Amino acid sequence: MDEAFDTDMDLPAHLTPPLAKGHLSVARLARYWYVVCTARDLGKRPIAITLLGTPLVVFRSAGGGVAALLDRCPHRNVPLSLGSVDKRTGVLACAYHGWRFGPDGRCVEVPGLIGEPSKAWQVPAYPAKEQDGLVWVYGSPDAPPATEPFSVSGGLGSGSTSVIREVEAESTLHAAIENALDVPHTAFLHKGLFRGGKKNRITALVSRYPDRVEIEYQGEPRPPGVVGKILSPSGGIVEHWDRFFLPSIAQVEYRLGSENHFLVTSMCTPVSDTHTKLFAVVTFRTRLPARWLKYVIEPFAQRIFRQDAEILAQQTRTIRRFGGEQFVSSELDLMGPHVWRLLKQAEQGSLPTEAQPVLKKVEFLA
Numbered sequence: 001m002d003e004a005f006d007t008d009m010d011l012p013a014h015l016t017p018p019l020a021k022g023h024l025s026v027a028r029l030a031r032y033w034y035v036v037c038t039a040r041d042l043g044k045r046p047i048a049i050t051l052l053g054t055p056l057v058v059f060r061s062a063g064g065g066v067a068a069l070l071d072r073c074p075h076r077n078v079p080l081s082l083g084s085v086d087k088r089t090g091v092l093a094c095a096y097h098g099w100r101f102g103p104d105g106r107c108v109e110v111p112g113l114i115g116e117p118s119k120a121w122q123v124p125a126y127p128a129k130e131q132d133g134l135v136w137v138y139g140s141p142d143a144p145p146a147t148e149p150f151s152v153s154g155g156l157g158s159g160s161t162s163v164i165r166e167v168e169a170e171s172t173l174h175a176a177i178e179n180a181l182d183v184p185h186t187a188f189l190h191k192g193l194f195r196g197g198k199k200n201r202i203t204a205l206v207s208r209y210p211d212r213v214e215i216e217y218q219g220e221p222r223p224p225g226v227v228g229k230i231l232s233p234s235g236g237i238v239e240h241w242d243r244f245f246l247p248s249i250a251q252v253e254y255r256l257g258s259e260n261h262f263l264v265t266s267m268c269t270p271v272s273d274t275h276t277k278l279f280a281v282v283t284f285r286t287r288l289p290a291r292w293l294k295y296v297i298e299p300f301a302q303r304i305f306r307q308d309a310e311i312l313a314q315q316t317r318t319i320r321r322f323g324g325e326q327f328v329s330s331e332l333d334l335m336g337p338h339v340w341r342l343l344k345q346a347e348q349g350s351l352p353t354e355a356q357p358v359l360k361k362v363e364f365l366a
């Protein structure tokens with residue numbers, strides 16, 4: 001959807017003609033599942049979240065289920081997230097007059113009212129599910145989901161360890177996904193932390209499928225120095241894949257020799273057009289003790305996430321000031337344009353039906 005940013009900035013004359021086109025890479029895909037919080041963060045109290053610009057209340061219903069309703073009491077429009085949940089019945093009571101709502105949004109009781117509550121006093125309910133330690137909500141109310149949430153578990157099999165991390169970015173969903181799957185910025189923005197040093201010729205093989213894009217990188221050397229030696233004393237080559245799955249999942253997979261396997265799956269959630277949350281499930285299997293590795297990697301990961309969040313916020317700020325996006329791309333912008341194309345096709349209901357394996361081969365230095 002092309003959407004104009006409001007701009008009250010007076011632009012210099014030489015900047016006016018090509019600017020203020022008002023384009024923003026936003027596709028609002030409601031008929032998909034999104035992660036709204038971790039299962040651990042959803043306790044006895046209901047919580048307020050925003051999905052696709054819509055305020056929702058998420059709570060634990062009876063029998064271990066989770067529920068999501070529009071965060072607005074139909075009575076006097078107080079946020080239902082201020083209310084409380086009856087643990088036994090899983091019914092949510094509004095904080096103002098105590099109207100009670102079931103996980104399906106039906107009003108089941110009005111304190112003091114003789115007789116049944118009206119069927120019209122209904123709150124829109126969004127399908128919700130707990131899976132892989134995450135709470136998923138379907139972006140469209142009262143519609144039976146056409147799909148299941150993305151399956152994160154089972155990635156690396158036995159002996160692997162998983163951690164879940166949450167980060168926020170002031171950016172469009174598209175910009176956040178592009179950033180998560182963008183190789184060229186890593187040697188520059190994250191210099192010293194990630195890639196860098198001697199450049200190698202790398203081959204990228206791009207494959208496109210009806211619901212995803214995959215890029216395989218060939219020719220990446222083992223990480224230099226001690227790190228590489230500790231991780232993979234037997235040497236071995238690096239295998240690396242980046243993947244995007246509709247509507248909002250960015251996945252990076254690394255294998256180094258036979259002992260090491262890393263899978264980072266970032267479930268991105270469009271809070272609003274320019275605010276994205278990332279729930280990253282990091283799964284790894286290495287010859288090193290998981291506890292030790294977590295301890296060593298965490299500060300680096302935090303720093304990388306901070307650098308990304310900061311640059312994305314600056315990008316959004318600049319786009320806003322100029323009244324819209326105006327991008328140019330080189331051959332190295334491998335993922336972004338494909339992601340955008342799939343998002344647009346999904347929004348228009350015109351997704352391709354055919355797979356296009358190794359659609360494109362690109363060589364570059366990294």
Ligand code: FES
Pocket residue numbers: 073074075076077078094095096097098099
């Ligand atoms: S506003 Fe919710 S019960 Fe009155």
Ligand SMILES: [Fe+2]
Pocket residue numbers: 179185186189190304308
């Ligand atoms: Fe980054």
